[in-house]
Every structure is written in C-alpha cells, then in structure tokens.
Amino acid sequence: MKRVFITGITGYIGGTVAKKLLEKDYSVAGLVRNAAAAEKLQQLGIESIIGNIHDETVLNVAISNADIIIHTADSADDAYAADSFINALEGSGKTFIFTSGSAIFGGKENGEKNDFVHTEDIPLSPRLEMASRVLINNYVLQSAKKNIRSIVIVPTMVYGNGLGLKKDSIQLPALINFSKEKGFGVYFGKGENIWSNLHIEDLADLYVLALEKAKAGSLYYAENGSSTIRNLAENISRQYNLQPAQSVSIQEAVNTFGPAGGYFGFASNSLCNSDKAKAELGWNPQHTSIEKFI
Secondary structure, three states: OOEEEEEOOHHHHHHHHHHHHOOOEEEEEEEOOOOHHHHHOOOOEEEEEOOOOOOHHHHHHHHOOOOEEOOOOOOOHHHHHHHHHHHHHHHOOOOOEEEEEHHHHOOOOOOOOOOOEEEEOOOOOHHHHHHHHHHHHHHHHHHHHHEEEEEEEEEEEEOOOOEEEEEOOOOHHHHHHHHHHEEEEEEOOOOOEEEEEEEEEHHHHHHHHHHHEEEEEEEEEEEEEEEHHHHHHHHHHHHHOOOOEEEEEEHHHHHHHHHHHHHHOOOOOOOOEEEEEEEHHOOOOOOHHHHHOO
16 A cells, blocks of 8 residues: 655645545545644544654654655745755655645736746746745756656646535635625736636646656646636626626735735736646546636
8 A cells, every 4th residue: 555645634735635545545644733633634544743844853754654745735935845855755766746836927917918828848937926936846856866756736726625624725715705805706907817727626636646657857737727817706796696896906915915915816827738737647637617616
C-alpha cells in the first residue's frame, strides 16, 4: 500500500484529494495543528501528525514514513516551507506534488479584459507581486535534478463542494458573501477580467493522476472553463435574488480582500489551458459550468 502524506489536509483541496486517495486504497496521513483536528481526521480513517510546516523535525519524520508527499497547505508563497520539503526529500526518489495558484498569470488589469491564454510552454514574466511564487514553482520543478519526482499543479478558480472537512473554496464564496452584504452581485471596475475555473473533484482527480503518471519536473495548469467576474456577479444576483449586478471600485476590493485578493484574486485576468494534463495524464474533467454551481 502506497503511503501518502498531505499538508493542508483539513483544507478544501487537501481534504478532497485525501478522500479520493482513500477511495483508491492509498494509506493517507496528514499534518494538523492540534488534537481536535486529529480526532476529526481519525473518524475519516486518516492518520494525523500534529505540527506545522516550519517544524523541520516533524516534517522529516513524516516524509521518511511516506512514499508520496502532497503539499496543499495555503503557502504557495512560502519559500521557507518549499525549501524544507526539498531538503528533506533530496536523493529519496519520492514523489512531491506542490500546489501553486493561477494568480501568477495576473497582470493587475483592474477589471479590464485580457484574453491571452497561458500554456505551460510559455515562459512566465510575472508581475513583481507574484514573482516569488513563480520562483518557488521553478525551484520545486528543478529539484527533479536532486532525485525528487517533483510535480507542480496550478489550480485556477476552484468551485464545488469539498469532500473533506472543509466544504467551501475561497474566491467564489467570498464574492457571494460580499455580494449579499452589498445587496447586489459585485464586480470590480468593468468586471471584464476573465478567470479560468474548475470543479474541486476534477482537480482532485488530477492530483491522483499526476501522482500515478507524471514525470519528474512536470508542471500542469488546471482548468475546465472560464468566466468573467461580471458574469459571476450577474449569476449571483439572479440566484440569490439580489439587485442587478453593479461595479464597485478596485480600492474597495483591496480594502475588503487585501491587496493580493483585490488586485489579483478579483480584478486581474487568470486564463490558461489544461491540454497538457489531458494529453499526458488522460485527465478528463467532468464539470463544465461554474454558473450551474452558483
């Protein structure tokens, strides 16, 4: 039985990936912060390791007891954690799947449209705000030279009900909740900026396929559809019986969601293509409509 160690296992992506792996008879252990979380995971048949991603002693023990490491904790910008994983894995030949995020495509367009579609073959020249994330991705990929089967997955806007302890994603629920507060579906600036998206179960299936089939040093963009933020806002207005969708300022987005959330999460474009994952791994996502989910 293959043993998998997952960080962020109480989170949205990590919990759903864990459920998919359990269904395929993998042995799953996860990093948690406290005994209460450990007890919840035990009820799901998941072993818990109490600690945090900056405790190298805990990480080293967990990694030594696993065949596969999947990092889904909310730390795509955390170079210290990435380096700790690479140092612990060097020379092991073990699989390491690292989770990034598609804000790396963002151009800080402030609600303006940019319909350029990124593929893995196109070198990225990220804005300053996202440069560290791209450097971390490259560092993880290059660890293949250190006998680590390194894989980076870049999810886009994820929607759907999680299968683990955390049921909700981040972006779409935040937009829905903010819209409810305002009384209308909210977009920012013109709202013409486009985000690729995909369903959480399709994303989790991609992790399993990457684990089983991907080559060392592989990068995969994950999407199965796209939408403008304004289109999401209009659907939110209809489905939640709110007033017609309206624009609010980029500054209000920044004030509400912070600079990264405001400028990149809701006002930039994040458009990519997942043909590589489909061709190399046989990934066949089943969900096509974020609007239907709303």
